[in-house]
Amino acid sequence: MAKYLLLKHYRGAPAAVNDVPMDRWTPEEISAHIQYMNDFAVRLEKTGEFVDGQALAPEGAWVRYDGEGRPPVTDGPFAETKDLIAGWMIIDVDSYERAVELAGELSAAPGAGGKPIHEWLEVRPFLAAHPTTTE
Amino acid sequence: MDEALVRSLTPGVLTVLVRRGADFAAAEDAVQDALIEAFRVWPSEPPRDPRGWLVTVAWRKFLDRARADSARRRREDLVEEEPPPGPAPGVDDTLQLYFLCAHPSLTPSSAVALTLRAVGGLTTRQIARAYLVPEATMAQRISRAKRTVSGVRFDRPGDVATVLRVLYLVFNEGYSGDVDLAAEAIRLTRQLAAAIDHPEVAGLLALMLLHHARRASRTAPDGGLVPLAEQDRGRWDTRMIAEGVGILQAALARDRLGEFQAQAAVAALHADAPTAGETDWVQIVEWYDELTRLTDSPVVRLNRAVAMGEADGPRAGLAALAALDDSLPRYAAVAAYLHERDGDPETAARLYAEAARKALNLAERDYLTRQAARLNAGRRR
Numbered sequence: 459m460a461k462y463l464l465l466k467h468y469r470g471a472p473a474a475v476n477d478v479p480m481d482r483w484t485p486e487e488i489s490a491h492i493q494y495m496n497d498f499a500v501r502l503e504k505t506g507e508f509v510d511g512q513a514l515a516p517e518g519a520w521v522r523y524d525g526e527g528r529p530p531v532t533d534g535p536f537a538e539t540k541d542l543i544a545g546w547m548i549i550d551v552d553s554y555e556r557a558v559e560l561a562g563e564l565s566a567a568p569g570a571g572g573k574p575i576h577e578w579l580e581v582r583p584f585l586a587a588h589p590t591t592t593e
Numbered sequence: 594m595d596e597a598l599v600r601s602l603t604p605g606v607l608t609v610l611v612r613r614g615a616d617f618a619a620a621e622d623a624v625q626d627a628l629i630e631a632f633r634v635w636p637s638e639p640p641r642d643p644r645g646w647l648v649t650v651a652w653r654k655f656l657d658r659a660r661a662d663s664a665r666r667r668r669e670d671l672v673e674e675e676p677p678p679g680p681a682p683g684v685d686d687t688l689q690l691y692f693l694c695a696h697p698s699l700t701p702s703s704a705v706a707l708t709l710r711a712v713g714g715l716t717t718r719q720i721a722r723a724y725l726v727p728e729a730t731m732a733q734r735i736s737r738a739k740r741t742v743s744g745v746r747f748d749r750p751g752d753v754a755t756v757l758r759v760l761y762l763v764f765n766e767g768y769s770g771d772v773d774l775a776a777e778a779i780r781l782t783r784q785l786a787a788a789i790d791h792p793e794v795a796g797l798l799a800l801m802l803l804h805h806a807r808r809a810s811r812t813a814p815d816g817g818l819v820p821l822a823e824q825d826r827g828r829w830d831t832r833m834i835a836e837g838v839g840i841l842q843a844a845l846a847r848d849r850l851g852e853f854q855a856q857a858a859v860a861a862l863h864a865d866a867p868t869a870g871e872t873d874w875v876q877i878v879e880w881y882d883e884l885t886r887l888t889d890s891p892v893v894r895l896n897r898a899v900a901m902g903e904a905d906g907p908r909a910g911l912a913a914l915a916a917l918d919d920s921l922p923r924y925a926a927v928a929a930y931l932h933e934r935d936g937d938p939e940t941a942a943r944l945y946a947e948a949a950r951k952a953l954n955l956a957e958r959d960y961l962t963r964q965a966a967r968l969n970a971g972r973r974r
Contacts, residue, residue: 480962480966481942481945481946481949481962481965481966481969482966482969483966484966484970485963485966485967485970487966488959488962488963488966489815489817489963492815492816492817492959493815496816513955513958515950515951515952516950517950517951
């Protein structure tokens with residue numbers, strides 16, 4: 459088994475095929491989308507492949523250390539930052555091929571007009587902490 | 594086996610151990626061990642005297658741990674002693690336990706976790722699952738909390754207000770995992786109300802009951818939020834509402850108004866309206882005026898602006914809103930609602946989309962996005 463991170467972007471991914479902002483969908487299309495996402499997670503729990511899924515707020519801040527005895531510096535959000543993560547799902551699957559297959563299904567979630575969004579999802583393998591076999 | 598009944602015995606058992614000389618942290622661990630054993634054994638072998646069983650097993654667990662810890666002489670001495678019978682535990686002990694677990698030296702998250710374990714009798718695993726953190730993290734949070742309060746005298750009265758804040762936090766967490774935290778908060782507040790006669794404890798209990806009574810109608814079949822005005826009032830739990838209203842009226846009659854009683858009064862006015870259109874918004878505005886005097890909270894002022902919009906029309910609501918800081922949580926959502934009622938769907942749609950971006954949780958975000966979508970779709974027709 460290996461873990462993969464499926465990343466969804468607010469910004470920074472190539473444009474989706476069916477690229478319409480959600481507030482331009484009909485309320486029924488939004489319901490269908492949410493249902494699809496929920497069903498997907500439930501199905502992965504049943505197959506024993508779901509680990510975690512979280513959504514992130516679009517707005518955040520950059521923070522860095524500013525030296526001994528000083529409060530951290532906060533700044534941003536910066537408009538020029540290209541990449542903005544919207545959320546993730548972590549899956550634990552048997553193969554890379556299975557991870558790609560599941561990402562493909564997630565990307566088929568219905569959007570405007572009830573048609574699949576075809577959005578680009580990023581699939582990133584986790585670095586395991588220990589080698590799975592010794593020698 | 595009635596798990597809530599078993600857990601209701603927790604504070605009494607814990608205080609017996611403390612009165613026999615066990616320190617709080619060790620006693621609490623021993624009671625937790627005894628509860629876990631009870632959940633394992635009782636389904637097949639129910640005891641005749643559940644409380645006596647728990648005291649005996651918890652005391653034995655405590656002694657086992659003390660024995661294992663042979664380096665500590667003081668505990669060794671304790672082992673040799675026969676446990677003194679001790680007087681029957683009074684309500685005061687339970688109250689002291691609430692004060693200790695909500696001690697002001699604890700962070701809110703620690704106080705919540707310790708209260709749920711030591712007073713509520715939930716296991717670390719249940720609490721961890723309810724708050725979606727790893728069990729090891731929750732175990733650390735609880736043991737740190739116990740260290741923090743280790744020097745606190747068990748016999749000093751504390752501040753009821755800190756206890757109420759902790760219980761309110763538990764209630765607001767709602768439910769995830771196998772524990773219904775809202776129901777648990779009601780149970781613990783009920784138990785507190787039995788131990789202390791205080792109008793704000795009654796006020797908080799009434800508030801919880803009045804909110805809980807509407808729970809079934811608050812969520813659509815697809816999981817979406819249903820706002821108060823659109824809820825099916827036939828699904829409200831009228832018995833729970835009647836109980837909440839009764840508790841609130843008795844508290845208000847004592848003429849020691851506080852924040853929770855005033856909030857419960859608003860909830861009672863909503864519960865009392867047969868339809869959304871018959872809501873007594875004028876009285877609700879008056880209660881928000883009281884709340885503003887009591888707390889001066891910007892969130893209360895925001896809620897007051899909504900009530901003004903219903904009582905005196907959307908323009909009055911927008912005027913009240915204009916005096917507030919627009920960075921307040923839910924400001925954009927309130928503004929969107931009032932602009933729609935004022936006949937400006939374009940501004941409302943833009944504000945709903947903005948509110949969705951700033952939403953504090955997924956259910957709210959989905960609801961607000963849907964509102965924006967509804968208005969945009971309406972304008973396309």
